Amino acid sequence: MQQYVLVSLASMSGNGSVRNHGNYHENEGESIERRERLKSGRQSIPFYRRHSSVSYSFQGDPNSLSNYSRSYKPEFPKVGDYGSIQTSSHQHGTDLEEVFDDEADSVAEFTLPVQGANTDEKPVSTEKLYFGFTVRKLKVFLSLVLLSITEILGYSAIATFFPVVAADKGLSPGQIGLVFASYSIAGIVAALIAGSLLVKIGTKFCVLAGMFFNAGALICFGFLDQTALLPFYALSIASRGLMGFGCNLAYTAMYAIIFQEFEDRSITVVGMSETLVSIGGMMGPLVGGALYQYGGYATPFIVLSSLQFVLMVVCWYLLPYSPADSNVATVSPFQLLKHSSAVIATLDIIIMFTLSSFFASNLDTFLNDEFNMSPVIVGVTMLIGSLCYGITSPIWGYIADRWKKNFLMEIGTLGEFVAMVLIGPALLLKSWFGIEKQTLPLLYAAICVKGSFTGAALMPTFTDMVDAASELKVQESLLAQYGMVSGLWNTAFSLGDISGPLLGGLLVGKFGFENTAAILGLCCLGLMVIKISERIIRRCCCKPTIVEASSEYESLLPNTPDV
Incomplete structure (x- = not known):
């Protein structure tokens, strides 16, 4: 016999705002009774819904109930149609029109399976994975x-x-x-x-x-x-x-x-x-x-x-x-530029691809003038940077996924600054350290550093833009938000791809290749300072935003204890 958890859903007030459900109190007898219900496989669970995301948590001993927390994502095709709750092994249809009736104080109950409860049913087999993918x-x-x-x-x-x-x-x-x-x-x-x-x-x-x-x-x-x-x-x-x-x-x-x-x-x-x-x-x-x-x-x-x-x-x-x-x-992707993180991420993408296209259009001339390299050696030298970028990008991507609060952009832009200053090297650096002419070991080291740290600077931009879209709430649909992020990212890429040859050509004619590379490197350093400043300002000055329910059927809040 399948045992279920009893779930209670309380309606929200008719004006669309979240009702004050009062404080939560429980005496010793009620606590004992609730623990007995849990032992028997049944427990009342407060339910919370916001937009198309539904989650629940237990009110009880956190040590004994921590393994029972789950999230559910129902489908809501239209107002009045409340879809179904989908779990890993069960699908329970819901017809909850009266639950969300704003004209009445109603409470409805339906059931969900308890994790670990005794059951005679065979569990549904998990989908086979190939290289970690479904x-x-x-x-x-x-x-x-x-x-x-x-x-x-x-x-x-x-x-x-x-x-x-x-x-x-x-x-x-x-x-x-x-x-x-x-x-x-x-x-x-x-x-x-x-x-x-x-x-x-x-x-x-x-x-x-x-x-x-x-x-x-x-x-x-x-x-x-x-x-x-x-x-x-x-x-x-x-x-x-x-x-x-x-x-x-x-x-x-x-x-x-x-x-x-x-x-x-x-x-x-x-x-x-x-x-x-x-x-x-x-x-x-x-x-x-x-x-x-x-x-x-x-x-x-x-x-x-x-x-x-x-x-x-x-x-x-x-x-x-x-x-x-x-x-x-x-909604235009430029709407994301209302958020500081999206602005900095866009500048980062433009600068990184400006550097890449600058090298593609000017490095061969510099190598030929400085080392009298043949076209084949020039091609091999330029491929070194691409190879380093290709090897390190998945590593930076994994770090960006694994640790959301990272400093990859700062690390990447600092590495790009060092590479751009050394690749000439800059005339100021030559005078400080008495370097008369660029050497091949220093050149190859700078190219490797540049290729390796480009991915570190670029990978966090996706996360920053997605977070900006989520905070701004410019679109209700997640796919629409992802489309805006992808559109802005590729727009910034194209702008950088155009800027490199045009801006590089103008600066090289006036300052030379070495100093132009150093100037672009200083742009990376400036971006790093801006990103650090933004982190400090957001940490110190920006308070968490409390978003109220503002639309019909926005949320359902149960009686919960004061925090």
Whole structure:
């Protein structure tokens, strides 16, 4: 015979505010009676509901009852429909219309199973795990793997040969730079659209549509060498922009899915995806250059676009169904910037990707001037930083998930400051320590430090933005909040990707590479100081916010003792 816990639910007052249920008192006889009820497998449990989250706790001896605490998440499709309570082994339908009747003081009772109670029923078997993931989560993770590798391959494959082809066509370096910059410009538009309308469009649709746009743009790129100069230039910008739009559309939706599916392990999974991005970034120029050399201009585009179309079908099978909800409000991701943590996280992302794109566009010239390196050695040197980033990102992601109150951003920005000062090194540092010229050991050490600490600076930004969205309550739906976070994150990434070549080019022409690197390093140090200051201010000056129930059916509070 299944034994159950008796749960009491008290209605809230008609004006929508939480009723004062009074103080809790219990004499010795009542305490003995309640303990006897517990021994027999039955105990009255106060119930609390806020929005779509339901939890309960026992009133009794905390030492003997600590193992019985659980949380429940019911579904509330509409007002008046109270869904069901879902546990690990039981589902109990609820028809609680009178419980939430604001016009009457009503109390309803229903039952939930007691953990550890005697039962004749066989427990439901737990779902089998693969590498620590359920089948559903494993499918989502595989989709992220496919997306990360294919998107970055398409992004980086043209770096080795397209500038040469474009120069032969008659484009200037500035025009070629605009072609590449169109990727990030269109990416900003996609991130803002997806961040605002993700739930209305549907996350799965956004991922597949983004992959489709990217694959189609690659095909268009493959036939541009047959056109004249002006059409070549215009269509190159359009095709590259469509690639950026598709990539950011897919990534914005995918990150939202990751936050929703993996919850407390989401940052670790994102760190793993950054490892895949690093691998794809290293493979892209090699794959693109090899296909171009052996098959001509169109070959890399046709091969990569065909691969993306195939993997798009695979992701269609793997990703869980995500219905669109047209009733969700449209809120811009920029609304998150009302929170100080989100502002600092956004600045952090912009600065980190500004540094990365600055190195990608200027480091090869510095290495050639300073050490007279061959193109192959320059490529290997630049890959060292990507390799360090790919190795350390999952570690930083795990730390960010495991210890929510961490100082990773401060550690990461301090490491970036040290690396940027040493990579030149800065002229002031040369004069202080009598360094006449950069040495290879110091250069490689600085590159490794930079790559290793970039992940430490970036991983906490996800958590900070999610917490900001939760505190601001800009959206009721968690998925909508995750969409806003992902949209703002990818917008900041694109801004940094644009800023690096533009800002770096201006500063290098005026101050030189060494001092420009040091100036960008000082931006990291300044961000670290701002983050520490924000922590101190929030700890000392900000009191916890007490949120009152303000909507119909907002909460139910039982009689509880004074704290």
